[in-house]
Amino acid sequence: MSDMRDSDLTSYRDVQLSPDFSELRRRFRRFVFPMTALFLVWYFVYVLLADYAHGFMSQKVGGNITVALLFGLGQFVSTFAITMIYVRWADRRIDPDAEKLRHQIEGEPQ
Amino acid sequence: MTAPLMLPMATDIGNPTVNIAIFALFVLATLAIVFRASRNNKTAADFYAGGRSFTGPQNGIAIAGDYLSAASFLGIAGAIALNGYDGFLYSIGFLVAWLVALLLVAELLRNTGRFTMADVLSFRLKQRPVRMAAAISTLGVCFFYLLAQMAGAGGLVALLLGVSNRAGQSIVIAVVGILMITYVLVGGMKGTTWVQIVKAVLLVIGAGIMTIWVLAKYTFNLSGLLGAAVDKSPAAGEKLLSPGLQYGVTGVTKLDFISLALALVLGTAGLPHVLMRFYTVPDSKEARRSVSWAIWIIGIFYLFTLVLGYGAAAIVGPDAIRAAPGKANSAAPLLAFELGGEVLLGVISAVAFATILAVVAGLTITASTSFAHDIYGQIIKKGQISGDGEVRVARYTAVVIGIVAIIGGIFANGQNIAFLVALAFAVAASANLPTILYSLFWRRFNTRGALWSIYGGLASTIILIIFSPVVSGKVDKKTGASLSMITDTGIDFHWFPLDNPGIVSIPLAFVLGWLGTVTSKEQVDVDRFAEMEVRSLTGAGAEKAVSH
Numbered sequence: 001m002s003d004m005r006d007s008d009l010t011s012y013r014d015v016q017l018s019p020d021f022s023e024l025r026r027r028f029r030r031f032v033f034p035m036t037a038l039f040l041v042w043y044f045v046y047v048l049l050a051d052y053a054h055g056f057m058s059q060k061v062g063g064n065i066t067v068a069l070l071f072g073l074g075q076f077v078s079t080f081a082i083t084m085i086y087v088r089w090a091d092r093r094i095d096p097d098a099e100k101l102r103h104q105i106e107g108e109p110q
Numbered sequence: 111m112t113a114p115l116m117l118p119m120a121t122d123i124g125n126p127t128v129n130i131a132i133f134a135l136f137v138l139a140t141l142a143i144v145f146r147a148s149r150n151n152k153t154a155a156d157f158y159a160g161g162r163s164f165t166g167p168q169n170g171i172a173i174a175g176d177y178l179s180a181a182s183f184l185g186i187a188g189a190i191a192l193n194g195y196d197g198f199l200y201s202i203g204f205l206v207a208w209l210v211a212l213l214l215v216a217e218l219l220r221n222t223g224r225f226t227m228a229d230v231l232s233f234r235l236k237q238r239p240v241r242m243a244a245a246i247s248t249l250g251v252c253f254f255y256l257l258a259q260m261a262g263a264g265g266l267v268a269l270l271l272g273v274s275n276r277a278g279q280s281i282v283i284a285v286v287g288i289l290m291i292t293y294v295l296v297g298g299m300k301g302t303t304w305v306q307i308v309k310a311v312l313l314v315i316g317a318g319i320m321t322i323w324v325l326a327k328y329t330f331n332l333s334g335l336l337g338a339a340v341d342k343s344p345a346a347g348e349k350l351l352s353p354g355l356q357y358g359v360t361g362v363t364k365l366d367f368i369s370l371a372l373a374l375v376l377g378t379a380g381l382p383h384v385l386m387r388f389y390t391v392p393d394s395k396e397a398r399r400s401v402s403w404a405i406w407i408i409g410i411f412y413l414f415t416l417v418l419g420y421g422a423a424a425i426v427g428p429d430a431i432r433a434a435p436g437k438a439n440s441a442a443p444l445l446a447f448e449l450g451g452e453v454l455l456g457v458i459s460a461v462a463f464a465t466i467l468a469v470v471a472g473l474t475i476t477a478s479t480s481f482a483h484d485i486y487g488q489i490i491k492k493g494q495i496s497g498d499g500e501v502r503v504a505r506y507t508a509v510v511i512g513i514v515a516i517i518g519g520i521f522a523n524g525q526n527i528a529f530l531v532a533l534a535f536a537v538a539a540s541a542n543l544p545t546i547l548y549s550l551f552w553r554r555f556n557t558r559g560a561l562w563s564i565y566g567g568l569a570s571t572i573i574l575i576i577f578s579p580v581v582s583g584k585v586d587k588k589t590g591a592s593l594s595m596i597t598d599t600g601i602d603f604h605w606f607p608l609d610n611p612g613i614v615s616i617p618l619a620f621v622l623g624w625l626g627t628v629t630s631k632e633q634v635d636v637d638r639f640a641e642m643e644v645r646s647l648t649g650a651g652a653e654k655a656v657s658h
Contacts, residue, residue: 015648016640024647032213040375043206047371050199050353051364058352063333064340068195068352075202076409082209083405087398090217095395098648105650 015105024097031089039082046071126272128456136464137289140308144293144301153656154497157298157504158225158479159389161656164303166396170403173387175306176472177204177378177404178313178411180262180439180465181531186412187445188438190419192428194339194350196357197419199367201412203374208408210543211379212401217394218550218646219385224653227385228484231545231564234638236557238489243564245484247541248382250568251534252477253518255383256511258530259470260286260519262439266466269436269443270459280520286466287516293471294478294508298501299390302471309461309468314407316461317414320442323449324421335417338424350423366608370532373612377535380542383476392655418442425449470515478507529580529595532610533571540567540615544623550646552627554634559627567619574611579604 015021049057050068057068151157164172182204189197223229228244263286264279273279293301328334340350349355357367378384388397422431422441425448434440446458482504487495522530544563548555575581583602584593592599606614645651 013640054354064336101648102650
């Protein structure tokens with residue numbers, strides 16, 4: 001029993017060090033880290049503008065629609081857009097390779 | 111419908127009988143669903159995680175049902191009605207926060223853990239101390255959140271059912287608590303999930319109908335609606351349409367707003383009852399789909415509240431809202447009454463109650479799972495316990511938590527509840543999120559880092575809140591009345607200037623996690639780390655759905 005477990009863990013290490021897994025991890029991180037930075041920066045730019053640039057934000061762009069309202073709705077649009085982009089990307093660029101590795105690990109433990 | 115509303119009191123608007131009848135219908139329907147769902151509750155995975163057999167869309171709707179509390183429905187609509195744009199800022203923080211969960215947390219957590227947040231945090235670190243810390247933080251967040259919801263139930267009663275005496279409100283809080291215990295005991299996670307799905311559908315449909323109704327009154331011209339809101343609010347005027355009415359007053363309030371924004375955007379992905387929902391789907395792909403569905407539903411709902419808030423300002427007017435018993439919280443119900451009379455008010459009131467019920471049920475199952483699985487099963491019994499034994503403890507715990515929540519809710523009735531919700535988010539962002547991210551992404555992270563970050567984040571948040579103006583020393587400059595939890599204006603022990611501790615406690619918890627790690631000599635458990643990293647990204651070895 002304990003032998004099984006040991007060989008199992010070794011295989012996790014083997015997978016972790018394999019080029020296929022490194023490539024998957026690199027691809028995942030190169031997408032999610034910049035994207036996270038992007039939406040956080042955009043959110044805090046918006047928060048700081050709302051907090052400290054009242055003059056700019058209260059300008060009207062047409063009727064009673066203010067710049068602030070457009071920026072706020074822009075946060076909704078960007079959130080929806082990032083969600084759609086990420087889901088499509090992960091379905092196509094992560095799932096197939098992740099599944100291949102999963103079958104390797106679960107199907108034939110070394 | 112065109113008659114002006116003269117200073118409505120709780121008992122003056124609507125018909126309590128209609129409200130109670132519609133609400134009773136909801137309770138009966140959900141109880142029937144819960145009993146049906148309970149027939150398949152056999153294993154621990156059934157009770158804790160609904161057999162992991164919900165689809166992504168189902169779970170996404172349930173997440174929205176779990177997340178959209180009465181505070182977001184009544185609170186945000188009311189805040190927009192009275193403070194205009196500043197109310198809208200809340201909903202944006204609550205929404206954008208989901209991207210943290212989508213990109214960094216949901217799928218990796220689903221692949222790594224079994225039932226709780228602590229499963230993931232303690233995966234490659236020293237089991238017992240880290241699991242204990244994570245469980246304490248889970249219970250803390252659930253307790254604050256639960257208290258806010260229960261206390262809110264008391265306030266809602268005054269408004270919606272015409273129960274204005276304290277004893278009557280206490281009875282309603284007790285009824286809410288007993289219903290919540292029943293849902294959790296009988297239905298487990300499966301039943302709770304269905305209650306949340308039903309409630310989310312009702313909430314979105316109800317808010318959607320009201321939104322279209324309001325827009326139709328202004329010939330679907332948003333600018334016209336905003337203009338009418340400004341006209342009806344002479345005190346605020348044009349300021350209603352841009353930020354600053356609530357938070358723009360002084361330098362301190364501006365800083366407070368940044369602090370709040372930080373806690374909102376980083377808190378969601380650390381809320382244990384949200385994290386636990388990711389275990390109810392079969393794999394990480396479905397976890398991804400759940401978050402995507404949740405983001406759409408939550409986003410669209412917050413767009414509805416924008417219209418409802420300005421609609422309440424335009425149609426009901428800020429004076430009538432301020433004069434109502436629930437103040438800002440009454441904006442949406444008053445608007446419903448103005449639009450569709452007592453039937454629509456009854457529907458919206460029932461939806462608001464359903465909201466509270468679904469959220470407290472979700473919190474109760476999270477807290478009892480954490481106690482039974484983490485503290486009892488893994489720490490006290492060291493994992494030497496059957497799933498059935500754990501679930502039995504979880505059921506007892508649910509009853510205890512329910513009773514504590516009822517008593518706490520009765521005592522907290524009438525308190526400022528918004529700060530309890532803000533506190534829950536601040537604790538989640540400070541105590542939970544840093545450790546979640548470090549343990550998923552930082553190889554070197556170790557036990558001391560986790561303990562310092564969790565306990566440091568938890569303690570700093572609570573200490574800063576206790577010594578903030580929220581608890582003591584905040585006085586309304588015009589009326590001289592206290593705005594703090596301690597209403598005796600003679601007692602003032604606050605030294606932290608902000609209401610929201612996030613701007614200090616969140617960076618502090620991240621720094622403590624780093625500092626604890628680099629000062630510890632503990633070696634990285636390379637095998638467990640390899641297993642965690644490979645599992646989190648590939649789903650190999652992840653918990654499978656239960657097949658019946």
